[in-house]
Amino acid sequence: MELNRRKFTNMLIGGGLLGWLASVLYPLFTYLIPPRVEEQSLNSVKAGKVDDFPPNSGKIIKFGRKPVLLIRTETGDFRAFSATCTHLDCIVQYREDTKHIWCACHNGMFDLTGKNIAGPPPRPLMPYGVRVQKNEIIIEKPTNLG
Amino acid sequence: MKSNMVKKVYNWLDERYDLTPLIEFARHKKVPVHEHTIWYYMGGVTLFLFLIQIFTGILLSMYYQPGPDSSYESLRFLLTKVRFGWLIRSIHSWSANLMIFFAFVHMFSTFFTRAYKKPRELTWVTGFILLSLSMAFGFSGYLLPWNELAFFATKVGTEIVGAVPVVGPIIMKVLRGGSDVTGATIYRFYAIHITLLPALFMLVLALHLVFVQKHGMSEPEHLANLPESRKKYIPFFPNFLLRDLILWLIVFDILVFLAVYYPWELGLKADPFAPAPAGIRPEWYFMFMFQTLKLLPGHILFIEGEVLGILIFMVGGLLWMLVPFWALKGRPDQRIQPMEFIGVVVLIYIGVMTILGYAL
Amino acid sequence: MKIGYTSIFAGLFLGMGVLLAQPQDDEKTSYLQQLVEVDQCVACHIEEEALPEGLHENDIHLREGLSCAGCHGGDPTSDDMDIAMDPARGYIGIPDKQEVPSFCGKCHSDIRFMRRFRPQVETDQEVQYYTSRHGRLLKAGDTKVAVCTDCHTSHAVFPASDPRSSVYPTNVPETCKRCHSDSDYMAEYKIPTDQYEKFAESVHGVALLKKKDVGSPACNDCHGNHGALPPGVTSIGQVCGNCHINNLQYFQKTKMAEEFKKMDLHDCIECHGYHAVPPTNDEMVGVGEQSTCIDCHDEGDEGYKAAVEIRAMLRNLTTAIDSANTLKKQIQIIGMDDLDIEYLLKDAHQQLIHARTVIHTFDPKQVEEKTKTGLDRAKEAIQLALEEIEEYHRRRKGFLFATLFTTLLIIGLFIKLRQIESEQKEDAHRREP
Structure with missing residues (x-):
């Protein structure tokens, strides 16, 4: 009887301890596993493979919390600009027919250097840096522009 | 087999480091039992929470990136993308607050049971230093998320430091890493928070613990005067330690409950150029000082009210730290003992000012 | 001793005065000083302190090497006033106001001459000017109207792209205002004089004058530069459509555009006004107090119904976006x-x-x-936000698990403690019965 009680207590402690350890260690180890999303580096972002972008095309890339328009010109080089229109914050797009950057909201136009050339936008689009490394396109925050 | 192995290791160690006295010490360590025994546990709980701080702090530092552009962002990443990141962070924040709370309880219980008396003067002094370091931990850690509240609270807090006569302005500049709270401040607070303070804290804590072990538990006066036969003790091991363990587990459960049900907020990212939002207030343990400074008139006699307030707190803190060396002795038949009176006044003052701080 | 100090101070003071004054003087006279060597007009006029009012050191004509005689004629090589300012030597002096356009046009209407400075230069300003109201009145003998120098100044002329220029976009309204806001001066022409005031308060004026956004139109962007005329009734839409391309295109395809023409109404300005164009807001649509629709439409007609419908759609969308935004902020705060x-x-x-x-x-x-589409997106956003909040609360479930085991462990340890202590008591009893 006495022995059984003691056995029960030890089991209770053992079981409790195991469960407790599990409930402490589980969050701990999952915390240490690197999250699937790579830590968002604030100064550059990978946009994809060069082959995914045919010449004369554009695509919106999420640069952290800011949309960036990545353009591959007809001649094949890459350019990137802030995709936020300087007029009323709409998202601009690349137009394959006119080969311009275009904002659908008010028909604002920018040339391929980001300069505002028609419609209401008051300022050029801020350029981002583009680097190609081992067939991978990397968009960079322009350091000289702050 | 197994116990044999343990014995072998023990013998190997004992041969070289002479462990037997330590074991003997632990075996014979006794804890007096009386109506104030409960207070003996407060230091242990504080220590336990400090261990949790070290542990969760190390975990947090694996993802945190200090810097004006990265502090908030990396914390947001930790909270939203890292599994249980929110839990670790929330535990760190809650544990910090509970630790300071228990340190206060521990200190006042020591004060009222007059456990600081000879030969434990230095235990009290090191304890007070530990509490001050804890508050410095809290102050430096508060800024690290770089959110609105943290930014402005730090601005105000360092401004108060800057009001200290003579050395204030230079200390403020050194703390801020410039004339204003900027990215440079984050790096400094980070360095202070994760290197300087832990190192200092460990050192003082080690002294504090050695002192405690050296003198054993302090007995209240009326108990100490009783004949040995009428005193009650329990062995430290296992009786007291088991109780300690149970209490730690309860505190741990409460801590996790708070962390899960009342997770610490991330807040909005600090914008140094935005006007200060309403409701900027320091952490609760600074509130009584903050509120006092706020209530003091602009000028008292020939000096600024704020400067006078700061001086009073500095002198008061120093006196409090040196309590064992000047403690007033009342006659045993006095109904109100002078030290008890002082303690109650201080407690009421802190309580009233804190409440005022939150109510006003 | 006393005198010593005074003279030292005086010396210092003078020295500082020279030091402070020198660079300024230097800059002001250096270029003219150079001209003194070669140009007797400058030499003499400096000496006599008779330089023209408002002469700017960096005036484009002066800097391009066109000194006084370049416009005013005469012989700058002679230091004899009679020879230098001899009409026989081409001296013109100050031209009559009526002569100013041709005075400037001597060069500015000559493409061959102007090409030497800028290859893409325009040389039609004089011709255009005479088509403008200003030009026609001048021809008719009215010398109160603006000529070249009234807008461009005489001796502080800069290209329009130079912020120092009186015709730089942000300066244009101020320049026109000098005459057009002067009600006494304008009295005989019987046109309003409140354009500047209205413009300055307008969405364009605030952008141009307060925000210094040179993308925003100044007077000349709608009225033209040299051929300044009020836009005609039929062309007003085109003027606005210059920048507001989509709005014009949509408008032109509507039935209303046709009706406007028939009723002699003026496109955009009927709702948006002119000069005092206020920032738009959703209240302009619909049938509320600020609505412009109900200026023409009455309850029951088709337009009235459309106004109500469109207003409701906009309201639905803005409300949805607002509530999604509130949720977003909440989510940000809780992390x-x-x-x-x-x-x-x-x-x-x-x-x-x-x-x-x-x-x-x-x-x-x-x-x-x-x-x-907007509403769908906003609703998706709200949905996502609610899911995040739900997830935030769902985390609590895990706690129950952990607390169960912690409680078990506590109970176990507690029983263990009781057992140990009762054993200890028994032991003690046995030892001291």
Whole structure:
């Protein structure tokens, strides 16, 4: 009887301890596993493979919390600009027919250097840096522009 | 087999480091039992929470990136993308607050049971230093998320430091890493928070613990005067330690409950150029000082009210730290003992000012 | 001793005065000083302190090497006033006001001459000027009207792209205002003089004058530069459409545009006004107090119904976006993931902007296309936000698990403690019965 009680207590402690350890260690180890999303580096972002972008095309890339328009010109080089229109914050797009950057909201136009050339936008689009490394396109925050 | 192995290791160690006295010490360590025994546990709980701080702090530092552009962002990443990141962070924040709370309880219980008396003067002094370091931990850690509240609270807090006569302005500049709270401040607070303070804290804590072990538990006066036969003790091991363990587990459960049900907020990212939002207030343990400074008139006699307030707190803190060396002795038949009176006044003052701080 | 100090101070003071004054003087006279060597007009006029008022050291003509005689004629090589200012040597002096356009036009209308300075230069200013109201009145003998120098100044002329220029975009309204806001001066022409005041308060004026946004139009962007005329009634839409391309295109395709023409109404300005164009807001649509629709439409007609419908669509969308925004902020504060919500909201906001442009079709169906997409995005954002909040609360479940085991462990340890202590008591009893 006495022995059984003691056995029960030890089991209770053992079981409790195991469960407790599990409930402490589980969050701990999952915390240490690197999250699937790579830590968002604030100064550059990978946009994809060069082959995914045919010449004369554009695509919106999420640069952290800011949309960036990545353009591959007809001649094949890459350019990137802030995709936020300087007029009323709409998202601009690349137009394959006119080969311009275009904002659908008010028909604002920018040339391929980001300069505002028609419609209401008051300022050029801020350029981002583009680097190609081992067939991978990397968009960079322009350091000289702050 | 197994116990044999343990014995072998023990013998190997004992041969070289002479462990037997330590074991003997632990075996014979006794804890007096009386109506104030409960207070003996407060230091242990504080220590336990400090261990949790070290542990969760190390975990947090694996993802945190200090810097004006990265502090908030990396914390947001930790909270939203890292599994249980929110839990670790929330535990760190809650544990910090509970630790300071228990340190206060521990200190006042020591004060009222007059456990600081000879030969434990230095235990009290090191304890007070530990509490001050804890508050410095809290102050430096508060800024690290770089959110609105943290930014402005730090601005105000360092401004108060800057009001200290003579050395204030230079200390403020050194703390801020410039004339204003900027990215440079984050790096400094980070360095202070994760290197300087832990190192200092460990050192003082080690002294504090050695002192405690050296003198054993302090007995209240009326108990100490009783004949040995009428005193009650329990062995430290296992009786007291088991109780300690149970209490730690309860505190741990409460801590996790708070962390899960009342997770610490991330807040909005600090914008140094935005006007200060309403409701900027320091952490609760600074509130009584903050509120006092706020209530003091602009000028008292020939000096600024704020400067006078700061001086009073500095002198008061120093006196409090040196309590064992000047403690007033009342006659045993006095109904109100002078030290008890002082303690109650201080407690009421802190309580009233804190409440005022939150109510006003 | 005393005198010593005074003289030292005086010396210091003078020295500082020279030091401070020198660079200024230097700059002011250096270029003219150089001219003194070669140009007797400058030499003499400096000596006599008779330089023209407002002469600017960096005046484009002066800097391009066109000194006094370049415009005013005469012989700058002679230091004899009679020879230098001899009409026989081409001296013109100050031209009559009526002569000013041709005075400037001597060069500015000569493409061959002007090409030497700028290859793409325009040389039609004089011709254009005479088509303007200013030019025609001048020809008719009215010398109160503006000529070249009134807008461009005489001796502080800069290219229009130079912020120092009186015709730099942000300076244009001020320049026109000098005459057009002077009610006494303008009295005989019987035109309003409140254009500047109205413009300065308008959406364009605030952008141009307060925000210094040179993308915003100044007077000349609608009225023309040298051929300054009020835009005709039929062309007003084209003037606004210069920048507001989509709005004009949508408008022109509507039935209303035709009706406007028949009724002799003036496109954009009927709702938006001119000069005092206020920033638009959604209240302008619908049938509320600020509505411009009900200026013409009455309850029951088709336009009235469309106005009500469009207003409701916009309101639905803005309300949805607002509540999504509130949720987003809440999620940010509690530290949950709001990135996708933000992108959805950006999209919804874009649809709203789009819808506000499409309003100019006055077709509820076309507006709905945009507002519906926007509403979908906003609702998605709200949905996502609610899910995040739910996830935030769901985390609590895990705690129950952990607390169960912790409680078991506590109970176990507690029983163990009791057992140990009762054993200890028994032991003690046994030892001392």
